[in-house]
Amino acid sequence: MITCIFLDTVDKLTEDLIRLAVPENAQLFFLNDLNEKERSTYLEKADALLTATYIVDKALMKQCKNLKIVQKTGVGTDNIDKSAAVALGIKVDNVPGGNADGVAELTMGLILAIYRNIIPLAAMARQKKWAMWAYRGSSFEIRGKTHGIIGFGHIGKRTAQLSKAFGSKLLYYNRTRQTEAVEYEYGIKYEPLDILLQKSDIISIHLPFSPQTKNLIDEDHLGLIKDTAVIINVGRGGIINEDALYREMKNGRFLGAGIDVWEKEPFDSQNQLVTLPNVIATPHVGAGTLDTMRSIYKMCFEKIMTACIPRH
Secondary structure (H helix, E strand, O other), rough: EEOOOOOOOOOOOHHHHHHOOOOOEEEEHHHHHHHHHHHHHEEEEEEHHOOOOEEEOOHHHHHHOOEEEEEEEOOOOOOHHHHHHHHHOEEEEOOOOHHHHHHHHHHHHHHHHHHHOOOHHHHHHHHOOOOOOOHHHHHOOOOOOEEEEEEEOOOHHHHHHHHHOOOOEEEEEOOOOOOOOHHHEEEEEEEOOHHHHHHOOOEEEEEOOOOOOOOOOOHHHHOOOOOOEEEEEEEOOEEEOOOHHHHHHHHOOOEEEEEEEOOOOOOOOOOHHHHOOEEEOOOOOOOOOOHHHHHHHHHHHHHHHHHHHHOO
């Protein structure tokens, strides 16, 4: 029997979804349900740890004497000490592509909300105000706009498909350029980052966090972007310099920003970006759909079983 421990505190619905995905030859425990003595006992015999955002450091992994895999329930593994895992012979895995539909659809939803002023219009309607003409001069369509996609993995590719369906022109920047066949398939053109930022009406970020991507979009890069641009970050917090973005937007630059991921999560009262009227702030919910959760937890346990059951 494979022993798995889910590290994060989750709500009842999420717990039920996770339990439904557990194979017959595995047992699952939630760390939050265990007392101090039970935690020590079960961690020591755990074959697998599952984490969403819970920090998995060297000390925790060393406590798990039987640990074979740390399974991330998303894509970015920056909350896991991968160097320590390698040294201890522990596999680290994620679910690339498992949340692509959910995150890509949120990307498009944020773009549409900004372009069509959906949030302020809905707020005025709640106040019984008929604002039929209030935002026509600042409402736009995606059709004909240039959408620059930064990061062209599973989520970036799915975003490209959705955006193209709306009629956008597509550019992308990625550390590794795609093949001509892939670029042709998605109808997308590669550009260096600086050029993409200058040309794009819409910019969406779909990168993991790493030393190479930290502050990738800094004050100088923000200065290259059109005043009328829409900026979306559904990748990871810390890729856009939040202080620099706040200064630019406070001074009237950019049509709007949709931000789902933050340098500090949860964000707190010190975060000034969330106070701006043209910022749509969401609490890291890109993969937060029922459909995505069902798919991801199934994939997680498939990977765990593969890692924990030796092949003969």
